[in-house]
Amino acid sequence: MGFGWLISGAIPGTVVAAVAVAAGAAIVALHFVRLRRREVPVPFAALWLGLAGTAASLRRSRRLRHWLALALALGIFAGLLIGAVDPHGARVDPTGRSWVILIDRSTSMSATDEPGSRLEAARRRARALVASLAPADRALVASFAGEALAESAFEADSGTLDGAIGRVMATDEAADLPRALAFAAAVLHGRPRPTVALISDGGFSPDALRQAPPGIELRHLPVGRRGENVGILALGARRVPADPGVLDAGLTVQSFRTAPAQVPVEISSGGAVVERLTLALAPGERRSVALPDLFAPGARIEARLAAPDDLAADDRAAAQVPPLPRRRVLRVGDADLYLDGALLSLGPAVTVDRLPGSAADRGLQVAAEYDLVIFDGVTPSRLPAAGRLLYFDPRGPASPLAARGRLRDPVLDPAGLRRDHALLRHVDLGDVNIAEAGRLTPAAGDTVLAGSFGAPLIVARERPGLRVAVLAFDPRRSDLPLRPAFPLLIANALTWAARDGRPAPGPAGEAVRDPRESDTAPVATLQVGGHTVPHLEPGPPRRRFGIAVWAAGLAVLLLLLEWVSYHRRWTA
Amino acid sequence: MTAVALPDAGARRFDERFLRKLETLELAIRRASGAQARGIRRSRRVGAGLELADHRDYVPGDDLRYLDWNLYGRLDRRALRLFEEDEDVAVDVLVDASRSMGTGAPSKLDLALQVGAALAYVALAHLDRVAVPPLADEPASLPPQRGKNRILSILRFLDQTRAEGAQPVSAAVRAFLGRRSSRRRGVAVLISDFYDPAGARAALDLLRGHRLSPIAIQLTAPDELAPAWRGDVRVRDVETGEAHDLTLSPAAVEAYVRRLSALRRELEAHCRERGFPCFTLVSDQPVESVVLRMFRTGGLLG
Numbered sequence: 001m002g003f004g005w006l007i008s009g010a011i012p013g014t015v016v017a018a019v020a021v022a023a024g025a026a027i028v029a030l031h032f033v034r035l036r037r038r039e040v041p042v043p044f045a046a047l048w049l050g051l052a053g054t055a056a057s058l059r060r061s062r063r064l065r066h067w068l069a070l071a072l073a074l075g076i077f078a079g080l081l082i083g084a085v086d087p088h089g090a091r092v093d094p095t096g097r098s099w100v101i102l103i104d105r106s107t108s109m110s111a112t113d114e115p116g117s118r119l120e121a122a123r124r125r126a127r128a129l130v131a132s133l134a135p136a137d138r139a140l141v142a143s144f145a146g147e148a149l150a151e152s153a154f155e156a157d158s159g160t161l162d163g164a165i166g167r168v169m170a171t172d173e174a175a176d177l178p179r180a181l182a183f184a185a186a187v188l189h190g191r192p193r194p195t196v197a198l199i200s201d202g203g204f205s206p207d208a209l210r211q212a213p214p215g216i217e218l219r220h221l222p223v224g225r226r227g228e229n230v231g232i233l234a235l236g237a238r239r240v241p242a243d244p245g246v247l248d249a250g251l252t253v254q255s256f257r258t259a260p261a262q263v264p265v266e267i268s269s270g271g272a273v274v275e276r277l278t279l280a281l282a283p284g285e286r287r288s289v290a291l292p293d294l295f296a297p298g299a300r301i302e303a304r305l306a307a308p309d310d311l312a313a314d315d316r317a318a319a320q321v322p323p324l325p326r327r328r329v330l331r332v333g334d335a336d337l338y339l340d341g342a343l344l345s346l347g348p349a350v351t352v353d354r355l356p357g358s359a360a361d362r363g364l365q366v367a368a369e370y371d372l373v374i375f376d377g378v379t380p381s382r383l384p385a386a387g388r389l390l391y392f393d394p395r396g397p398a399s400p401l402a403a404r405g406r407l408r409d410p411v412l413d414p415a416g417l418r419r420d421h422a423l424l425r426h427v428d429l430g431d432v433n434i435a436e437a438g439r440l441t442p443a444a445g446d447t448v449l450a451g452s453f454g455a456p457l458i459v460a461r462e463r464p465g466l467r468v469a470v471l472a473f474d475p476r477r478s479d480l481p482l483r484p485a486f487p488l489l490i491a492n493a494l495t496w497a498a499r500d501g502r503p504a505p506g507p508a509g510e511a512v513r514d515p516r517e518s519d520t521a522p523v524a525t526l527q528v529g530g531h532t533v534p535h536l537e538p539g540p541p542r543r544r545f546g547i548a549v550w551a552a553g554l555a556v557l558l559l560l561l562e563w564v565s566y567h568r569r570w571t572a
Numbered sequence: 573m574t575a576v577a578l579p580d581a582g583a584r585r586f587d588e589r590f591l592r593k594l595e596t597l598e599l600a601i602r603r604a605s606g607a608q609a610r611g612i613r614r615s616r617r618v619g620a621g622l623e624l625a626d627h628r629d630y631v632p633g634d635d636l637r638y639l640d641w642n643l644y645g646r647l648d649r650r651a652l653r654l655f656e657e658d659e660d661v662a663v664d665v666l667v668d669a670s671r672s673m674g675t676g677a678p679s680k681l682d683l684a685l686q687v688g689a690a691l692a693y694v695a696l697a698h699l700d701r702v703a704v705p706p707l708a709d710e711p712a713s714l715p716p717q718r719g720k721n722r723i724l725s726i727l728r729f730l731d732q733t734r735a736e737g738a739q740p741v742s743a744a745v746r747a748f749l750g751r752r753s754s755r756r757r758g759v760a761v762l763i764s765d766f767y768d769p770a771g772a773r774a775a776l777d778l779l780r781g782h783r784l785s786p787i788a789i790q791l792t793a794p795d796e797l798a799p800a801w802r803g804d805v806r807v808r809d810v811e812t813g814e815a816h817d818l819t820l821s822p823a824a825v826e827a828y829v830r831r832l833s834a835l836r837r838e839l840e841a842h843c844r845e846r847g848f849p850c851f852t853l854v855s856d857q858p859v860e861s862v863v864l865r866m867f868r869t870g871g872l873l874g
Contacts, residue, residue, distance in 0.1 A: 039805070039815075040801050042675070042808065043672030044672060044765070044809065045814055
């Protein structure tokens, strides 16, 4: 009881004294204001006179009643003031114990292996502890997850403490035990017999358990019965530049069960399920799954484990899909509507600058400013040393691949297509007709992605700081620009050149969850600072009535007495 | 009496409905009292009436027409027949118009005026001479009226009466008697709450001393009989203006009620002792039942 909870601490004595003096003076002043009597007109006043005794006795009794009423009002006010301030509740009693009841509200406390939840069980244990406190004990209720919060001041009143316990709510955060213990040590500093009652399932890292706060007795009230849980630890996604409506996603799931588990998973976006899969997980197995080519037009995807378990909080994860990065492309060459059309299909995220074919060297100079420079049928006068470049039909001594003549009507060899390469992703070159191509000679380390029976037609070169893709033919001298493969090839070239190939989703993606919170296996015995934390079993409940209760009860009794005496006319 | 249209002045306390009540009341009183009824009071004068009252011995000089020859023939005694003389009786309906009569809900004055009007109507119907002088500090005057059709004048006059007087009833009666020029016998109906510090009995005795047969009608308001006030109040006398601070406990209110009952009983005992009819009314009673009961229970018929 008390107003301490309003100001996060005890009310200063000066404030209490000022309130008492001001209100007491007001009561006394109001009491001396002459009572305004109700005026009653009567036809014959003589009938009313001398009815209740002599005038002297009336005066005496009235005066007595007046003083009694003043004493009654002051008594009621004093009772209410003492009851509200509760000096005994906040006062430190050196014979008592100072408790910090530290309730874990991290994610794992939402597990339902206890009736209600682990947090509900923690509340029950905390209330049992409060009920068993000795009259001289004072307790502060605090909760912790990522940070520690005081839910009450140091109180002796069980009702206030119960209310504070009821305000503890579960969060989706990992528990930070060292921070919580530091907080408890701070609030217990200088108090007699400092004790921390830690109510938790004990899911802490070894680092968190390394150091115990000095000078404080630590007691553990364990909660949790079993650890049958499978949780999503990570979910990540990114858009495919060639198709903004498609995602590449990655999901990490871990089983904390003691037996193999078949876990159905649903991936949804915009309220619709876009992927279903079932994971067979061994006990304790953590698995990362790549989910390519998910059609998800929404900006957010969600993963859900369809099989219920003890902890629902980690059965769902959501990831915000980042928008496509802005890219810059420089096209060097004369007018080419086919290439311009393919670049236009990349959408507004790609900015295209143009240089004429005569400024090919200039294009090479500024290549560092662009994600991709396309030399469309032109070749700079020197070899590239850095940059991300795409050559169409390079010729001359500065060609990145040495040319040894021309090749008429080359035929693409389907067996030599490297469909797994990022440049050829989804690109179908099976029946492309080419009128003429250069006969190129790849260097060591170059990758031939397509060729015509020994003559490379598409080559990729990756060097530190340099990525070059070469088409040995001018697309305009083929029917490739008329096919869907052409814009895909350009998009793939941009993705590959910008080191934006297939994503590697996994734990590094979004929605990463602390696996310790998903591991709901309860810890029966805590080791903190190398010492075993003893269990605390709350004793039997004690009936405690503080001075505040007595004072408030007295005030109510006086009010009742005043009410009855007035309405029954005992005082008349 | 046929339906009579009242002027606006009489439309407050006395309306058409009240007039019909009076008519019905007069018929009911006539049935209750039988054909012998001659008015509110029968004259005690012995004279030239038709009804034999008594005999007395003949003395020379008496009118021989009244000698009872039958008695003389049978008993050889010369006796003179005495007849009760029918005469118009002067009826004064005195309504206390002091401020105390204005209290109560409904006010005592309203019922007092209605009862006074009803009695005046009955008296007028029996050809008595009726005056309705109000007992007020500065009373207006209306000459005595006779004949049933004069009831409208009386109603109009009574309706102007307001509870504004400040003098007690005994002083008001004394003033009335001082203004009264006639010394004829008569009947004085005194309608009041009889709240008089000097003693209300004096008013009745004063009337009796002036050859008037008093009839006392005491009025009390319901909230005077059972006051609802409790606690600290300031009691103010409406007539004297005196104020007294009181704390009214249930015991004090019970004592007041006992005191009021004693006052009423004292007046009744005084009237009974002297043979005055006395009626005690409460102001929320309907006028017709009150007046009918007064005639039925006796005292108003000779």
